[in-house]
Amino acid sequence: MIKPLARFDHKSTQERPLMNSAVYKELLAVMQKRRGPYAGLDIPEFFDLVEELFTPEEAAVNNALSRRPETVEEIAKRSNREPGELRPILEAMASKGLCATFVAGGVRRYQGAPFMPGIFEYQFMAGRETPRDRKLANLIHAYKKAYDAAKGIEKIRFPVTRVIPVDKKIDAGNQIHTYDQVATYIEKYDSIGVGTCYCRHAAKLRGEDIHDMPMEVCLWFGRAADYMVERLGGRKVGKSEALALLDRSEEAGLIHMSRNTTEEIEFLCNCDRWHCEVVTKVLEQPKPGRIFNSGYQPLFDPDRCVSCGICIDRCPPGALAMGEDELPVADPDRCFGCGVCATGCPEEAVLLKPKPGFPPPPRNIKELVAGLKASSR
Ligand code: SF4
Ligand code: SF4
Ligand code: SF4
Numbered sequence: 001m002i003k004p005l006a007r008f009d010h011k012s013t014q015e016r017p018l019m020n021s022a023v024y025k026e027l028l029a030v031m032q033k034r035r036g037p038y039a040g041l042d043i044p045e046f047f048d049l050v051e052e053l054f055t056p057e058e059a060a061v062n063n064a065l066s067r068r069p070e071t072v073e074e075i076a077k078r079s080n081r082e083p084g085e086l087r088p089i090l091e092a093m094a095s096k097g098l099c100a101t102f103v104a105g106g107v108r109r110y111q112g113a114p115f116m117p118g119i120f121e122y123q124f125m126a127g128r129e130t131p132r133d134r135k136l137a138n139l140i141h142a143y144k145k146a147y148d149a150a151k152g153i154e155k156i157r158f159p160v161t162r163v164i165p166v167d168k169k170i171d172a173g174n175q176i177h178t179y180d181q182v183a184t185y186i187e188k189y190d191s192i193g194v195g196t197c198y199c200r201h202a203a204k205l206r207g208e209d210i211h212d213m214p215m216e217v218c219l220w221f222g223r224a225a226d227y228m229v230e231r232l233g234g235r236k237v238g239k240s241e242a243l244a245l246l247d248r249s250e251e252a253g254l255i256h257m258s259r260n261t262t263e264e265i266e267f268l269c270n271c272d273r274w275h276c277e278v279v280t281k282v283l284e285q286p287k288p289g290r291i292f293n294s295g296y297q298p299l300f301d302p303d304r305c306v307s308c309g310i311c312i313d314r315c316p317p318g319a320l321a322m323g324e325d326e327l328p329v330a331d332p333d334r335c336f337g338c339g340v341c342a343t344g345c346p347e348e349a350v351l352l353k354p355k356p357g358f359p360p361p362p363r364n365i366k367e368l369v370a371g372l373k374a375s376s377r
Contacts, residue, residue, distance in 0.1 A: 023059045024050055030063045036114035037277075038147050045146040049139040052132075053119065058098060061089050065099055065112030075110065095231050097122025102223045116277070117267070120198065126233025127196035127215065129205065137205035153284050156291045158375035160368065161278050162361050163294040164256040164268070166339030171299065171351040179262035179361065180294065185221065186242045193225030194218065194245060195234035203275040210275065217249050217270040224266040246270070253314045255279065255338040263364045273316035287333040288317055294337035295360075296352040300327050304349035311341035311350060 027050055031040030040046060054062060064079035072090060076083040090110050094101040097119060100111045113119050123136055167181040178184045186192065195218045200210045219242060220228045228234035237245070246256070249270035257278060258265045271279050282292040298311075307326040319334035320341060328341070332355075342350035362368040 023056050023063065026063050027054065027059045030112075031115060034067065034112065034114035034118075036118070037116045037281075038120070038144055039115065041147050041150060043143075043146050043150060045139070045143040049136075049143045052136060052139055053123075054098060057089060058093050058096075061086065061093060062098060062112060065110060067112055069100075069102070069104065069109035069111040071107055071109055094227075097125070097232055100224075100227050101231065102227050104223075121218075122232055124198045124201040124205070125195035125218070125228060127201055128233070134205045137202040140202065141206055156282065156285055158371045159260050159291045159293075160372070161257055161292065162260040163292060163336045163338050164258055165294040165296045165337055165352050166250055166256070166343050169339045169342035169350065169352050170296065171353045174354055177262075177360075180296075182246050182256050182268065183243060185219075185258075185265055185268055186239050186246075189221040189225070191222055191225045192237050192239070192242050193220045193229040193234040194237050194242070195220065195228050195232065197270070199275045199277050200272065208275070211272070213254065213272055214245075214248050214252050214270070217245055217254065219245070219268040219270075221266055221268070250340075250343045253316070253340045253344060255316055255336060255340060259365075259368070260361050261364050261368050262361050279316065283317060289319060289331070289333050289335045289337075292336055293355070293358065294339075294352075295355050295358040296337035296339070297332065297335055297355045298328075298330050298337075298339070298341050299351050299353045300329075301349045301351070302327050304347045305345075306347055306349075308346065310344050310346065314340050314344040316340055 024047055028040045028042055028046060031050075050059065064075060064081075066075075072083045072087045075090070076086050079086075090099065090101070093099045094110065098113070100113050100118075101108060103109075113122070120140055123140075124133065164182050165180055167176060167183070170176050170180070194216055196215050197218050200213060200215055204210050220234065225234070225236070229236050249256070254270040254272055255276075257269045257271050258267060269276070269278070273279055273283070279292075282288045285291060302325070305327055307322065309322065311328055312320040312322065316338065317334045317336055319331045319336070320328045321331070323329040337352065337355060339352050342352060362371055
């Protein structure tokens with residue numbers, strides 16, 4: 001039998017030192033080890049947030065979880081608890097987006113999640129707008145702001161995400177890698193789920209203007225899709241609906257983005273310049289186009305272009321300006337190679353062409369981690 005956990009009651013800010021003892025302090029160390037953007041940081045905003053996200057009992061269970069998927073029995077054995085007592089807590093946590101779960105080989109497993117990508121996104125995928133959702137959106141935002149203020153702007157040396165170009169706008173004379181074709185990912189996976197865009201929904205909950213952009217555009221694949229649909233309020237979509245959703249995103253001027261690997265991706269995001277956590281972070285870098293890029297660049301046709309400037313307004317990183325000859329010119333340090341300029345051009349005057357010398361993306365997570373390590377030396 002496990003020892004009963006110490007009883008925690010809701011405490012005021014003045015009583016915080018008592019509250020922070022033990023389980024939430026341990027949770028801080030656990031979330032630091034799980035890494036990723038906005039990992040644990042010992043600041044008051046961290047405790048404000050985690051005390052809202054996790055009950056003390058859930059925090060203790062979170063602290064016992066591994067990043068490796070495990071059965072209830074394995075978790076119970078390692079943490080010296082009873083499986084029958086642990087299972088309902090884990091089930092409730094999975095449904096609250098506090099840990100991931102899936103069935104593999106007929107056995108259910110649970111897995112500890114980092115804040116990002118993970119627990120933060122999981123909170124808002126159902127697109128709910130309850131008072132608690134609003135509270136959480138504000139607490140997460142406050143934590144991120146305080147984290148950024150404490151750490152400063154971190155230099156991105158090696159990208160963990162990449163832009164996937166609007167492939168139908170790639171100049172037909174070029175060989176197009178399958179990993180540059182969004183439809184490849186739709187074709188590859190049998191299980192596809194769509195959820196509410198976390199970044200825009202969180203902004204909406206905070207009362208910000210989300211510019212009428214599509215909300216239900218976060219695509220998840222395979223096991224991640226199953227979890228999202230089963231527990232987080234996402235829904236399954238077929239391949240044709242997923243493709244239509246990508247078309248809608250392109251019309252709205254959203255950027256296709258995924259993990260910077262080519263063999264397996266779990267998600268395909270459709271991101272904007274104002275609220276996307278990835279894009280806004282990249283835009284803080286001195287040369288955003290050098291670290292967040294599709295490997296393509298726009299080519300403007302002088303015979304078709306009527307100098308209307310629509311592409312300049314649509315360009316997410318503000319990389320375009322009208323050149324002396326009334327033809328748009330892209331700044332290579334800012335251009336993402338996304339193709340948003342091309343999809344908005346009424347004259348079909350823009351095509352994408354490969355960027356000379358641009359390195360191919362890592363094939364898998366192992367290569368991605370090796371790239372990250374090499375860049376930090
Ligand atoms: S990364 Fe992009 S699509 Fe994904 S949640 Fe953020 S803005 Fe939405
Ligand atoms: S949207 Fe098309 S026509 Fe208008 S300025 Fe851009 S390239 Fe030229
Ligand atoms: S110019 Fe702007 S819209 Fe066009 S590909 Fe570059 S970043 Fe995208």
